[in-house]
Amino acid sequence: MKIRNFRRQRRHSKYLTVSRAAFGAGLFLAGAGGALAQCVTTGPVTTNSGCVTWSAGDFIITSTGVVDGTANPLPYALNASGSVGTLLNQGIIRGGSSEGVGIGAGTLVPAIINEGTIISPTALRNVGTVTSLTNASTGIIIGSDGYGVEADGRFAISGIGTVANNGTITASSSTQAAIAAVATVGTLTGIGTIVNNGSILATSTGGAGIGGAAGSTIGTVINAASGSITGVTAGILNNGTIGTISNHGLIAGTSTAGDAAYGIDANGGSIGLIDNGGTIRGAFAGVVAEAATTIQAIDNTGTIASAVTDLGVSTPSPYTGLLVRTGGSIGSVTNSGTITGLYNAIQIDASSAIGTIANSGLIAGDITSASTQDLMIAGGSGTAIGTLTGLSGGLAETDKGFIKLTGANLVFTSGNLLLNDDIGVNAGYAVINNGATLQINNPITVHGDYTQTGGGLAINAANATTYGYLDVSGSASVSNSAISLSGSSLAAGQTYSVVRAAGSAAYSGNTAFVSVNNGLLAQLSTVGGNLVATLAPDAQHHYWDGANTAADGTIAGGSGTWTATGTNWTSTDGTSNGKLDTADVRPVFGGTAGTVTVDNSLGAIKVSGMQFSTDGYRVTGSPINLTAAASAIEVDDNxxxxxxxxxxxxxxxAKTGNGLLILNGANTYSGGTTVDAGTLEIGDADHAGASILGDVAVGSAGTLRGHGTIGGSVTNNGVVRPGGSIGTLTIAGNYTQSPSGTLFVDVSPTAASQLKVGGTATLGGTLNVLYGPGTYSAASYRIIDASSVSGQFSSVTSNAPAELAQSVQRLADGSTLTLSPAGTDNGGTDNGGGTGGGTVVVKPTNATIFGAMGSAAIREGQRVNETLLSRLGQACADAASAADCARPGRQAWAQIVSDTAHVRGNDDAPSYKDSHYGFLTGLDHQVGDWTLGIAGGYSHTDVSEDDASGKIDTVRVAGYGSRRLGPVDVAATVGAAYDFLQSRRSFAGLGSAKGDTDGQEITAGLQASLPLATGRFTITPRVGLRYQYFHADSFGENGSTSQNLHVGSQDINSLQPYAQLAVGLPFTTGAARPALVEARVGYAYETLDASRTVAAAASDGTRFTLPGVAPSRGMLTAGVGLTLPLGKAVDITASYDRLFDTGNVSAQAFQLQGRYTF
Structure with a gap:
């Protein structure tokens, strides 16, 4: 029962209220000055009753109430038995010799709500059943010589459904826990969920914040960001079973003396998952699995740490971040945070085991294993890199750590790792790299043998003598690997011994390249036992120059014809053109993208690889021969x-680089395919007949997708995504998905992607389901169709809302995804839940860029309004009075501008930034009393937020005019603009939803200004109105993603009254006319549309209202400018203006203007 409901029902329930009014001053201590109560009961008095025996109804202790059992010989201050209601304590419960509150065997308490204080040797002991215990932010629960909260199964089945703590729960006795599940005798004890937003602490030696005894069960422990769970011995000490520990706050063992102290001590029993996004620390270890404990998985995005300085205790301490000993085991560790410890970041003893460590974060400190199970370490995927280094966390040579194994192999399985640890393995074992890319910044010593197949070595070189390499004391074998070199001092003629073997050496099938294209080639050779990379000038002609057959000093790129004799290939500096060289046939396509038409009529086209560094190239025409065993086709980022x-x-x-390569032909190369990084697509949606022969190996950083056919088998250690949006990928052979692999399936309300396997589909790892926006009802989708199926997915993840129940059924010849929406009729469309009739709506994500683009267009249009009106309201620098400020006969002017705005998010939309640059030019002419002019210009706007971006290109024209009415200048402007808008919503690893549309603008403004001369100064107050209308046409997104939307039109009106005060100071420079320095301050207010919501529809017609950031209405600005005359007819003005962060928008603009007077 929630507190608010409990209070609402107070007048209608039968409550026993313990207060001065209820019992009288003579019987009960209700406030200061009262006397202690003797025993008071609500039912029959028994010899075992406490100070209060509670046997019926709800029970309230008000803020002035006290239940005090300290003078009573019985154990309880308040004893609940029988059928009771809810306990609400706003006062004080002070226990007798044992418990403050005791829940007897067979007693059911729906809720205990503590807003006051409960203190006793054991504050609350439950041997019955409590559905929920809520300790409010004002609540204090103290066990002065026992537990704070004890679920005790020694006498009968006992359980607490939920413990929700927002205050403080304390155990101050030695060896006890603030919250304990105890089951030393009898049957099972259970606590369902502990949710902590406050403080749970045990303050004496041997105490733990939360303790689970042998045989006990705790379902879930949730420690929020504001929560702390601490104990002298351990934050959590578990001898029983805990389902999940989810930590975003602090879990700590606080002892710094001779006692062992652990953040989480799993000491027997089991823990399903430790999900840490906060801090888990203990002086001796952050997390320890010991005494045959099993921790199934640890997912760390925060910090797991021991003490990082020696505390000088007499007992030897492990000082380890993650410790596994005495038969303990950890199934898997996923780390994107930090694991660190003084002596060891991770330590496993001979009797214990740990599964794969997937590290995309930082492991700082030594790693030591005496286990007989191989230690497997995987790195980050995509651009993520996991770091292995010493305690400091630094990356210098002096910061190195050490990885030591005495009874097994060290295996780098996949992914990207920065290795800054030396390694030692005992005789008979080896360091094995099965496909990881190791970044080596410093010399790394391997004590033992080293074997690498696939993957890569990324060597960083400070200079030709100081660089990273592997120094292997035993034998070394490296094959089919990519060796890259990077560094600012690389030069032709340098040699780098990247692998050095004291024993036998075997190097084969490797490729080498310089990671930054700086005019160098890397060539591999074997010298003695060393693998040596030699740098040579890259003056060969292998940079695509498009239609250019003669050098012009640039790498043009673009469209052209590729023949065996064509001279449209240039050098790295663009100074020499010629035929594509054959020494290192790896053409590079950069410059401007275009269509490359292959023509083999003059000879076959042969390459050992290709590189695409510019987005948008298309290669078509005659066949291309791949000559290398692993012809690397690198597609760069984005x-x-x-x-x-x-x-x-x-x-x-070999597909390398983080970009996307699409193969749309019926390819016949026979050497097999590896997807080492980025995405390889076999057939886009328009080329379902695309195919490749042979087997495909997908690495941890790779993604295979497409609508075509693979002639062999596929081994997936990364991601396989049938279609790429919704479609079918066909595999003629077998499909094997490793535990680290993911099958990614796109689903819409009407269809789903499918993996069609001609042989056996062996499943493992993860199934990730991406639901496109729309309305879903009960349905089944065949996501795998195979001749036979073995194994199953270890986990299923998706973006489905909670109302959409999904299940995966493994059949003999495939797998089916079944949806069972649990929506209820709510009378209308819901952007993320039920819509009625057993349907559920999945709303779009990452879809707030459209409103941001509308705001950016409004800002730019109003800026142009301001520019024109401000110009017409400027005072003459040399005017003695406003009446003397004669207008020139004719002027031509031009202005360039650059400005940036930062907008903080609101209305469920994130923050974003927009940047503008452009020019505006105009011509003024005096016609009688009027100054009339026309202006035109162009601007480009970039809008960026999270994983979405937008571009706006605008051409505009405006007319303007002004005249003097007495001392007042009246000015007006009217204009129009045409916009070309492009948007891109990116989904990591999944592709992008792209859109383009047109827009139109109408602008107008009216202003009155009064230039005044005051001594040496000119003062010009201005007031006016600026108006803009912006319309963007509706459009449909496209791209290889199921997230595409039809986006509705936008119509935004902006009307901004404003006032400004400008103060100018003319000064002489020796020119014919004075210069002018000006300072200005202004304020404008948006009176019309602030909402930036945009209508959109999914592919099934479901309509959504997409949120957008509403900009602040008030705008306070200030600026300065300097005008300098250059001769009699020309002057230059430079200015800076700032929009202050008084709401959620801040901006700054730089302008440079030139003016010529005829």
């Missing part, structure tokens, strides 16, 4: 490249 030509020959293909 680059998409398409090859329609058939790839053929005896070579293989």
């Amino acid at each position: 680059v998409n490249a398409t090859i329609d030509s058939v790839l053929q020959g005896n070579g293989g293909l």
Whole structure:
């Protein structure tokens, strides 16, 4: 029962209220000055009753009430037995010899709500059943010589459904826990969920914040960001069973003396998952699994740490972040945070085991294992890099750590790792790299043998003598690996011994390259037992120059024809053109993207790889021969490249780089395919007939997708995504998904992607389901169709709302995804839940960029209004009075501008930034008393927020005019603009939803200004109105993602009354006319549309209202400017203006203007 409901029902329930009014001053201590009560009962008095025996109804102790059992010989201050209601304590419960509150066997208490204080040797002991215990922010529960809260199963089944703590729960006795589940005799004790937003602490030696005894069960412990769970011995000490520990606050063992102290001590029993986004620390270890404990998984995005300085205790301490000993085991560790410890970041003893450590964060400190199970470490995927280094966390050579294994192999399985640890393995074992990319910044010593197949070594070189390498004391074998070199001092003629073996050496099938294209080639050789990379000038002609057959000093790129004899290939500096060189046939496509048409009529086209560094290239026409065993086709970050030509020959293909490569041909190369990084797509949605032969190996950083066919088998250690949006990927052979692999399936309300396997589908790892926006009802989708199926997915993740129940059924010949929406009729569309009739709506994500683009267009249009009106209201620098400020006959002017705005998020939309640059130019002419002019210009706007971006290109024209009415200048402007808008919503690893549309603008303004001369100063107050109307046409998104939307039109009106005061100071410079320095301050207020919501629809027609950031209405600005005359007819003005952060928008603008007077 919630507190608010409990209070609402107080007048209608039968409560026993313990207060001065209820019992009288002579019987009960209700406030200061009262006397202590003797025993008071609500039912029959028994010899075992406490100071209060509670046997019926609800029970309240008001803020002035006290239940005091200290003078009573019986154990309880308040004893609940029988059928009772809710206990609400706002006062004080002070226990007798044992418990403050005791819940007897067989007693059911729906809720205990503590807003006051409960203090006793054991504050609350439950041997019955309590549905929920809520300790409010004002609540204090103290066990002075026992437990704070004890679920005790020694006498009968006992359980507490939920413990919700927002205050303080304390145990101050030695060896006791603030919250304890105890079951030393008898049957099972259970606590369902502990939710902590406050403080749970045990303050004496041997105490733990939360303790689970042998045989006990605790379902879930949730420690929020504001929560802390601490104990002298351990934050959590578990000998029983805990389902999940989810920590976003602090869990700590606080002892710094001779006592062992652990953040979480799993000492027997089991823990399902430790999900840590906060801090878990203990002086001796952050997390320990010991005494045959099993921790199934640890997912760390926060910090797990021991003490980082020696505390000088007499007992040897492990000082380890993650400790596994005495038969303990941890199934898997996923770390994107920090694991660190003084002696060891991770330590496993001979009797214990740990599964794969997937590290995309920081492991700082030594790693030591005496286990007989191989230690497997995976790195980050995509651009994420996991770091292995010493205690300091630094990356210098002096910061190195050490990885030591005495009874097994060290295996780097996959992913990206920065290795700054030396390694030692005992004789008979080895360091094995099965496909990881190791970044080596410093010399790394391997004591033992080293074997690498696939993956890569990324060598960082400070100079030719100071660089990273592997120094192997035993034998070394490296094959089919990519060796990259990076550094600012690389030069032709340098040699780098990247692997050095004291024993036998075998190097084969490796490729080398310089990671930054700086005019160098890397070539590999074997010298003695060393693998040596030699740098040579990259003056060869292998940079695509498009239609250019003669050098012009640039790498043009663009469209052109690729022939065996064509001279449209240039050098790295663009100074020499010629045929594509054959020494290192790895053409590079950069410059401006275009269509490359392959023509083999003058000879076959042969390459050992390709690189695409510019987005948008398409290669089409005749076939291309792959000659290398692993012909690396590198597609750089944020680059998409398409090859329609058939790839053929005896070579293989290695997809590298983080970009997207699309193969749309019926390819016949026979050397197999690896997807080492980025995405390889076999057939886009328009080329379902695309195919490749042979087997495909997908690495941890790779993604395989497409609508075509793979002629062999697929092994997936990364991501396989049938279609790429919704479609079918066909595999003629077998499909094997490793525990680290993911099958990614797109689902819409009407269809789903499918993996079609001709052989056996062996499943493992993760199924990730991405639901596109729309309305879902009960349905089944065949997501795998195979001849036979073995294994199953270990986990299923999705973006489905809670109301959409999903299940996966493994069949003999496939797998089916079944949806069972649990929506209820709520009378209308819900952007994220039920819509009625057993349907559920999945709303779009990452879809707030459209409103941000509308705001950016309004800001730019109103800025142009301001520019024109401000110009017409400027005082003459040399005017003695306003009447003497004669207008020139004719002027031409031009202005360039750059400005940036930062907008903080609101209305369920994130913050964003928009940046503008452009020019505006105009011509003024005097017509009688009027100054009339026309202006035109162009601006470009970039809008960026999270994973979405937008671009606006605008051309505009405006007319303006002013005249003097007495001392007052009256000015007006009217204009129009045309916008070209592009948007891109990116979904990591999934592609992008792209859109483009047009927009129109109408602008107008009216202003009155009064230039005044006051001594040496000119003062110009201005008031006016600025108006803008912006319309963006509706459009449909496209791209390889199921998230595409139809976005409705936008119509935004802006009307801003404003006032400004400008103060100018003319001064002489020796020119014919004075210069002018000006300071100004202004305020404008938006009176019309502040909402930036945009209507949109999913592919099934479901309509949504997309949120957008509402900009602040008030705008306070200030600026300065300087005008300098250059001769009689020309002057230059530079200015800076700032929009202050008085709401959620801040901005700054720089302008440079030139003016010529005829």
